[in-house]
Amino acid sequence: MYTDKVMDHFMNPRNVGEIEKPSGVGEVGNPTCGDIMRIYIDVEDDIIKDVKFKTFGCGAAIATSSICTELVIGKSIDEALKLTNEAVAEALDGLPPQKMHCSNLAADALHKAIADYKAKREDSKE
């Protein structure tokens, strides 16, 4: 049911873990629905230097988290904000239809992490 790329990212997830002093953290989902993704970003001069993730969820949830980190490391935050859940799924050569909505939230988590980073930056400016 999963593509080879999904299985690769599921079995060998990239960038699992946490960033000790992250520029921003974003979390989506809840344990009731069976998927939680938390994404940590390290930003320097508006460039995403590092991304780490922790995910509770099915194979698709873990694989989308993993590939999402690969897609945005080295990108500017403006570029990263353009990343959609659909683009994440496409980068994995697709997901089963029933997984498109419930388990494909990595871009949302990333956007939340960027929003968190921006909010913290505003706070420090004040």
Place this chain on the structure above:
Amino acid sequence: MRRVYLDHGATTPVHPEVIEAMVACMRDHFGNPSSVHSFGREAKKLLEDARSNVAKLIGARPEEIIFTSGGTEADNLAIFGVARAMRKKGNHIITSAIEHHAVLDACLALKKEGFEITVLPVDEYGMVKIEDLKAALRPETTLVTIMHANNEVGTIQPIQEITRIVKEHGAIMHTDAVQTAGKIPVDVNDLGVDLLSASSHKIYGPKGVGCLYIRKGTKLFPLTHGGGQERKRRPGTENLPGIVGFGKAAEIMTRDLPEETSRMTKLRNRLIEGLTAIPEVKLNGHSTDRLPINVNVSIRYIEGESLLLMLDMKGIAGSSGSACTSGSLDPSHVLLAMGIPHEIAHGSLRLTLGRDNSEADIDYVLQVVPEIIERLRAMSPLYDRKEAQTCTPIK
């Protein structure tokens, strides 16, 4: 790579003797059992031999066995058949919250036809409470349908006691014995039930065949209409190769039951002991009133589908009550009915044993599972939260 099949609750491999019997039936006895000529008579003999073997498995008389396309059809025939036949007497049916969908959804469909349905709750072990049943019975109750053992958590219900109360009340009792017939001793007269569903592919027979036991004198309308086969309760030319396979499987199960039950129980207990020794892994279901083949645990902080995928990579086949494996958004209705929270139900693992499993298989599983759990927990944001909780004193 070692391959360990631990999903016998889903289906079982077909026994070689069953395959042989089915092939012989298709090759040598293609006749229609309803035909008068020798071809038909030979087929009829195979049909009736199979019926005797299936009847023997559950302590019934051959004429009380109606062959169906499987457990689902047997459940539907029992529930719709009795509900409609008894409608003049009453329109109330009682079932339980942990039934297979073949029963639950049949009852829901009857609700749309105007029947009243009471769904009994279960306790934390998945057991129906006798007092709840007593309170639910009404003068207009015509049918009570409660499964013998649950397919997910393996809890065995006190069907004998339940049936006694139902019969005293004057209602008809059906039990779905798909998980028990052939796995633990099942005797329709000991249990006292009027109707009992059984399936072939759960006991090393072919898929697509099952039966409904109908106690003599039980009123029941057929679901389909046609020829006079199966005492007009299930018309249509019989699936003879399937039925012959089911008969052979029943014969083998009757023969091997005591030995296999004690062997399975030993393997099951080892598996339960080993798995529940892992921190925050808890057994679901009853510890003793439990199918000998069933192990069901909840593993905190991880999700069932990812666990199954990783087990599969190691050659181990299991199943889970996680929503992600069912195609719906909710985890297992059985675990939820037992009061298990959503996030813990998502992390459930069911391993169901069978004849092909050995001690070495259990050793392998107990070596692989802890490694996988550790790997998934290391990835889980719920797990570090828990660590944080234990490390930080509560303010």
